[in-house]
Amino acid sequence: MANQILRDARGRVLGMIETKTSGVQDVRDANGRYLGSYDPDTNITRDERGRAIGTGNLLGTLLR
Numbered sequence: 001m002a003n004q005i006l007r008d009a010r011g012r013v014l015g016m017i018e019t020k021t022s023g024v025q026d027v028r029d030a031n032g033r034y035l036g037s038y039d040p041d042t043n044i045t046r047d048e049r050g051r052a053i054g055t056g057n058l059l060g061t062l063l064r
Contacts, residue, residue: 006063015063027059035062 004017015029025038036047038057045058053061 006060017059025057025059027062029063035059 002019006014038045
């Protein structure tokens with residue numbers, strides 16, 4: 001599993017993307033709250049409730 005820290009222009013942590021061995025990526029906010037996931041096999045991004053929000057990797061749009 002690989003983690004990618006997301007920061008703003010001032011260096012503040014906005015969130016983190018965790019890539020699982022299956023290739024699925026989960027996004028969490030700066031407090032560790034789960035925001036959603038992207039599955040490259042289906043090419044669908046889902047929100048924290050499991051609802052599809054679009055095709056492609058849209059994890060950045062889930063950060064508030």
